Amino acid sequence: MSKVVASAITGALSLTSAGGLMMIQVLDRDTVTFSVDGVSQQAKVKPGTVRQALAQQGITVGPHDDVQPSLDSQIHDGQVITVNYGRRVAVTIDGKKVVRWTTAKNVSEVLDQLNQSDPDNLVSVSRSLDISRAGVSFSMQTAKDVTVTAGGKTQKVTAVGTVADALKAAKISFDSQDVSNPGLGTPLADGMKITLTMVDQKSQKRRVAVPFSTKKVEDSSLAKGKTKITTKGVKGTNEETWTVVYKDGKKVSEKKVSTKVVKAPVAEVVKVGTKKVTPPSTSSRSKGASTASSSKAGSTSNPVTSGTTCVASTYGEGDGTAGHPTASGETFDPSGLTAASRTLPLGSRIRVTNVNNGRTVSVRINDRGPYVGGRCLDLSTAAMNAIAPGQGLVTVRYS
Known part of the structure; x- marks a missing residue:
């Protein structure tokens, strides 16, 4: 074997040894899927706990966050770690504030958790509104079952808000003159009875x-x-x-x-x-009295033998007519020789004869009457005494 070949083999062994260590270190990893608020991502992490795996990925969690499995659980290859961050939600329900931490992602889920999902409830934000990690605040008015009476008719309605809202829900028209009990701005309560008095001017x-x-x-x-x-x-x-x-x-x-x-x-x-009447002189009065006396005595000479025959009555003394105006405008004097007729002209003169004794008197018509059936003349007291002393009714003939 040549030195060249030997050297190559030696180098290869050295590389294999070194590379084998590196490969062992690389292969000592677990494949984990991280789902954070519904967003998933796979990563290779060192064996250990869930807490360590999250730390390797820079994912921090707090006491209000939900982690599955628990932080101290050991991970394994193919593990799925789910993290749902907690959100601070402040809800004012019918004026009462409620604060909750929740992993709900939108307002609708929060309402479900609070058992306030009634579609009649009035929410200040959209039910589909997503909730960020910063949290959310909103208000809500719950629907109330109330009884409304107006115009003598009673009906039950479900409404949110105030008495005015309940009247609108009942489809009752009203204006500022109408009177509501309780008042229009009163918040609704379950079982409330509302009466509306319709006022028209x-x-x-x-x-x-x-x-x-x-x-x-x-x-x-x-x-x-x-x-x-x-x-x-x-x-x-x-x-x-x-x-x-x-x-x-x-x-x-x-x-x-x-x-x-x-x-x-x-x-x-x-x-x-206002004109004062001058009384007549003594001689004039004596002459007038003498004339009146002779006239009042009446006369049996020259009686009325033809003309109108009827019953005559008398008025004057004792009946309250003395001193009052006559139809001619002059003041009635019972001692004067005057008479009242319904038809004879005022101011005319006639002769009146008592048909029973023939006595006759001349009188002036200055008044109207009598208004009793069958009578034609109403003689003054003096005129009646001239032909029928002391009598009230007498049959006469006049012309």
Whole structure:
């Protein structure tokens, strides 16, 4: 064997020895699959524990992370190591804050873990939102079963939020005038009973009569005690605007808010006499008294033999008519020779005869009456005494 060949063999042995050691070191590895938050990757690691294998790959875990198998487990070739990092989740449920550590990857999984997956619940973020390792905070309002009564009808609804949300869920329209018990902004609670009173305000126009006033004006040309209407009073008309309040369709109140004059009333003007009447002189009174006395005595001469025959009555003393205005405007004096007729002209004079004794008296028509069937004249006290002293009814003939 040549030296050259020997040297080659010696070199080959040396290389084999050295290479064999290197190959042993390389072959002393396990193939492990690392699944970190669902992402898988294979790697060659030295034999040992799961903790050591993770450290070789630079994977750190904390107390809230989930590692399978456990950190102290021995690994083997073909091992699968699963790491799910923990996330801090802060959820405010109906105003109450809950903090949890979870390996859930999205909000929907968190809701499942909290038994709050009801689709009627209102969540402030998307249920499909992925949760990063930094964690997440969100709020949620749970659905409540409540009873709503409005307009006399009651129904059960499931709603989230406030009383206003429950009314909307019940498809009940309402406005700022309506009254809710509890109030619209009250948070819902299971079993809550809600009552809505429907309040309506309506405007109404009303026409009303306005009474006229009376204005009295003194008149020196008119005898004292006498009155005369110069302008007849006329009622006016106002238009009033009222606000009427109804609760659940029933009227509960009304209030007048404005008044507009449609037609103003016309005041009645009454003249009041102030003229003093001068009493007649003594001689005149004596003459008048003598004349009246003779007239009141009546006369049996020249009686009325043709004309209208009827029953005449009397009025004046003791019946409250004395001193009051007559139809002609003058004050009634029972001692005067006057009479009332329904048809004879005011101011006309007639002769009246008592058909039983023939006594006759001349009278002036200054009033209207009588208004009793079968009677044609109402004689003053003096006129009746002239033909039938002390009587109240007498058959007469007049022309």
